[in-house]
Amino acid sequence: MEILQELFPPPPIPTLEQAIFIPIALFTAVCALLVVFSRNLFHNALALVGSFFGVAGLYVMLEAEFLAVSQILIYVGAISTLITFAIMLTRGMMFGATSPVNRQAGTAAIMISLFVIVLAGVVGAAPWPTPETRIDLATLDWGGYARLGSTTGEQIIAKLGHLFVADYLIPFELMALLLLVALAGAILLARDRKAV
Amino acid sequence: MVPLSWYLVLAAFLFSCGLYGALARRNAIAVLMGIELMLNAVNINLVAFWRHGLYPERLEGQVFALFVIAVAAAEAAVGLALIISIYRNRKTVNLDQLDLLRG
Numbered sequence: 351m352e353i354l355q356e357l358f359p360p361p362p363i364p365t366l367e368q369a370i371f372i373p374i375a376l377f378t379a380v381c382a383l384l385v386v387f388s389r390n391l392f393h394n395a396l397a398l399v400g401s402f403f404g405v406a407g408l409y410v411m412l413e414a415e416f417l418a419v420s421q422i423l424i425y426v427g428a429i430s431t432l433i434t435f436a437i438m439l440t441r442g443m444m445f446g447a448t449s450p451v452n453r454q455a456g457t458a459a460i461m462i463s464l465f466v467i468v469l470a471g472v473v474g475a476a477p478w479p480t481p482e483t484r485i486d487l488a489t490l491d492w493g494g495y496a497r498l499g500s501t502t503g504e505q506i507i508a509k510l511g512h513l514f515v516a517d518y519l520i521p522f523e524l525m526a527l528l529l530l531v532a533l534a535g536a537i538l539l540a541r542d543r544k545a546v
Numbered sequence: 547m548v549p550l551s552w553y554l555v556l557a558a559f560l561f562s563c564g565l566y567g568a569l570a571r572r573n574a575i576a577v578l579m580g581i582e583l584m585l586n587a588v589n590i591n592l593v594a595f596w597r598h599g600l601y602p603e604r605l606e607g608q609v610f611a612l613f614v615i616a617v618a619a620a621e622a623a624v625g626l627a628l629i630i631s632i633y634r635n636r637k638t639v640n641l642d643q644l645d646l647l648r649g
Contacts, residue, residue, distance in 0.1 A: 365547060367547055367548050368547075368548055368552075371548045371552065375552070375556045378556065378560065379556065379559055379560070379563075382559070382560050382563040382564070382583055383563060385563065385564075385567060385579055385580070385583060386563050386564070386566050386567035386570075386571065386576075386579075386580060386583075391573060391575060391576060394576055394579055395579070398579050398582065398583070401560070401583065401586070402586065405560075405586050405589070405590060408553070408556075408590055408593075409593055411548065412553075412593045412594060412596075412597045413597060414593050414596070414597070414608055414611075416608070417589075417593060417608055417611055417612065417615075420612060420615055421589075421615070424615055424616075424618075424619055425582070425586075425615070425618075428619060429582065429618070429619060429622045432622055432623065432626050433575060433578070433579065433622070433626065435626075436575055436626040436629055436630060437575055439630055439633070440575065440629060440630065440633040440639045448572075449572070450571060450572055450573065450576070451570045451571060451572060452570060452571070452572050452641070452642055454569065454570060455569075455570035458565075458566055458569040458570045459566060459570070462562050462565055462566050462569075463562075465562060465565075466558055466559060466562040469558040469562075470555055470558060473551050473554045473555055473558065474551065474555075476551075478549070478550045478551055478554075478598070479550065479598050479599075480549070481547030481548065481549055481550075481598075482547070484547065484597070484598055485600075485602055487602060490602065490603040491603065492603060506605070509603075509605060510605055510608060510609070510612075513605055513609055514609070518609055521613065525613060525616045525617075528616075528617070528620055529616060529619065529620050532620035532621075532623055532624050533620070533623055535624060535627070536623040536624050536626070536627035537627070539624070539627040539628055539630075539631045540626075540627035540630045540631055542634065
């Protein structure tokens with residue numbers, strides 16, 4: 351028995367954060383697998399929504415609450431609606447009459463599994479900062495852009511807003527222009543030319 | 547405390563799933579979904595490095611992730627409009643049959 355315990359030590363007991371992280375990560379990973387391996391295009395879209403929700407949960411765990419809300423608003427709210435509309439408008443190969451993958455699927459699967467093994471090896475071997483050295487966000491100076499007595503999360507969001515209109519003003523305005531041009535172009539591309 | 551490497555491994559897995567979807571799927575919309583998965587994986591990495599980095603008060607990771615989300619939204623809109631336009635002209639969204647440029 352002692353030899354067995356030496357060979358297979360019991361897994362370390364996860365802390366509370368880890369116990370929350372593991373189900374979220376598993377959910378996200380399973381949804382991502384369904385996105386690429388399910389044959390029904392509509393199931394793919396639903397799994398994609400689940401995966402987006404999982405990523406939003408990860409943002410909350412990383413104390414990036416504003417990003418989590420943006421993720422749900424933009425990805426779950428807008429992009430998945432857009433994808434669902436496109437699926438309904440095109441109706442191509444929805445029910446898997448032919449194979450959902452092309453000829454290079456086998457090669458792609460082999461290369462990508464090698465890629466993920468290499469990537470996991472690199473991540474495992476690299477000397478990342480340990481969780482103990484992680485900086486507590488509450489001890490940092492956030493510049494006082496929020497009103498007095500606000501929580502750390504509110505201060506972070508206030509600083510983020512300040513950065514967008516100060517340090518990152520030009521990228522921010524360019525982003526607005528890009529979105530305007532892209533959406534106007536999308537309408538132009540998708541309209542029915544014969545009807546006009 | 548969740549170690550940084552857990553986030554990185556999950557992001558690598560999501561990225562690989564998205565890459566497989568983008569390379570191997572026949573349907574153009576499924577390819578677009580793969581691209582969205584890859585962008586999400588990159589965002590996880592950016593935010594995880596921001597949180598575990600040396601200067602979280604600069605918020606660069608979060609700012610960059612927000613820009614990535616905005617570009618992804620623009621990309622999805624244009625991509626889906628292209629797909630709808632192609633479907634209207636060719637009656638298919640199967641990428642194997644879209645070989646107009648083949649010599």
